[in-house]
Amino acid sequence: MKPEITTGAHPQATSDPNVAADIVVIGAGIIGTACAMALSQQGLRVVVLDSQPPGMGASYGNAGHMATEQVFPIADAAIVKQLPKMLLDPMGPLRLDWRYMPKALPWFTRLLWNLRPAPYQASVAGIRALNEQSLAAWQRLLDRVDSRHLLKEEGSFLVYEKADAAEELEALRARMVEQQVPVEGWTGDAIRDVAPQLSDNIQGGLFFPGTAHVINPWQVVNSLVRAAEANGVEFRQSTVLTGHVNDQGVTLQTDNASPMTASKVVLACGAHSAKLAAVLTGIRIPLDTERGYHLMLPNERGRLPVAVTSLERRFIMTPMDEGLRLAGTVEFAGLQRPANMQRAWQLHKLSQGLFRSELDATDATPWMGFRPSLPDSLPIIDSVKDGKVLLAFGHHHLGLTQAALTAEIIADLAARSHSQQVADLSPYRLSRFS
Incomplete structure (x- = not known):
């Protein structure tokens, strides 16, 4: 690999020897590493901190699907009818652990409040504005680190088996057309021409030509890490316990070192971001976690050519270089309860x-x-505290999809310029929760 290396000081790079870095990125997942790479292109001294090695959190096990077609929020009005089943069915596609319900109730209340027509449509517009530019951003980023081979731009399918599901699928297609999502209706035979190992139970489905998948999510992160390190980025395995903003920048206290100072900090530690965000910004954010499961089948290389999602069964199958990854289901049980791996085997x-x-x-x-x-269902992508605190988290199941574009936006914000990618950042501002 021949990563592109940028040298030379950025106009805002500091030479203060008491400052450990121009920017500290908290979080070494796909979003944090993409941000570190983008910031290093500006000649900044960047340090990335994470309690785990790069890419070993949610980024390691995602479905690998560049889900640019998914422009609708994670829930719609039908979720109200599903609540009893969510509590009673431990293997259902949408699961709420009854022991977690008291803590989850305020979050679900806000979710239901956002299902009103105006905020729901605002969410759709915000998701679409990111998704429609996400694949192009990934092309630019992977070209920059000589890893375009990890991205397969061959589309994806959403298939159905039962005749009575055809009406639901057509309604979804119409909604996507309204949102200008590229989508095509295909017959079962046409789908099997592309994926001949699918059964005759498949009646038909939708094909999304503007989607893609990666063949190894961890390798994508690893490629970014190697290129970032070639640009001078330092990755440290360390947990950030707390921090505060001061006149000089940001001071962070970690678990294995004396306080660390930086001119700016990027908070990109996914589901673990809420506590630090409150400390650094003074705003409590209603961040929860969708616990996602996957099952990796190493003996099923070549079974599918592209990602295939089942409408009725509500899970996705993505071909990767290590086998076929089955992923999906949503479980609300918080960060502390142990994993229920029966859900993965399901x-x-x-x-x-x-x-x-x-x-x-x-x-x-x-x-x-x-x-x-x-x-x-919108991430927080913002610059606050006079530009000293940059926020890049809350992407739910679109973290992989939106990571490269988010990194470009963060790099723009770090340079105190307006985003060149998304004209209006107001849907993603922290202030919507203040």
């Missing part, structure tokens, strides 16, 4: 009937990770 059961022959689960590995979720 994904294999959900796949039964979708293929001409059953998927081989030999040596399969389950996984669970935390997706950071806000009740309006």
Whole structure:
């Protein structure tokens, strides 16, 4: 790999020897590493802090799908009818652990409040504004780090099996057309021409030509890390305990060092961002976590050419270089409860009937990770405290999709310029929660 290396001081780079870095990025997931790479291109001294090695959090186990077609919030009005089932069915696609319900209730109340027509449409507009530019941003970023081969731009399918689902699918297609999402209706036979191992149960579906997938999410992060390090970025495994903003910048207290100072800080630690955000900004953010599961099938390389989502079964199957990844389901149980890996194994059961022959689960590995979720389904991408605190978190299940674009926006904000990618950043401002 020949990463592009930028040298020379940025106009705002500091030479103060008492300042450990121009910018500290808290979080070494896909968004944090993409931000570090973008900031290093400006000649800034960047340090990335995370309690885990880069890419080992939610970024490691995501579905790998560049979900540019998903412009609608995580829930709609139908969620009200689903609440009893969410509490009673531990294996359902949308699960609320009854023990977590008292803590989750304020978040769900805000989610339901955001289902009113005006805020719901504002969320759709905000998601769409990011998604429609996300793939192009990924192309630029992966070209810059000589890793475009990790991105497969061949579209994806949403398929259905039951005849009575055709009406639901058509309604979804119409809504997507209204939002200018590229979408095509395909017959079951046409889908099997592309993915011949899918069963005859598939009646038809939607094809999204503007989507893509990555063949190894962790390798994407690793490529960014290597290129960022070539630009002088330092990655440290360290937990940030607290911090405060002062006249000189930001001081952070970590678990294994004396206080660390920086001119600016980027908060990009996903579902773990709420506490630090409150400390650094004074604003309490209604951030919760969608616990997502995957099951990796190492003996199923080549089973599918592109990502396929089941409408009725509500999960996705993505081909990767290490096998076929089955992912999906949403569980609200917070950050502390242990993973329920039966939910990961349930994904294999959900796949039964979708293929001409059953998927081989030999040596399969389950996984669970935390997706950071806000009740309006929009991330926080902002610059506050006179530009000393930059925020980049809350992307729920679109973290991978929106990471490269978010990094470009953060780099613009760090240079105190208006975003060149998204004309209006107001939907993503922290102030919407103040």
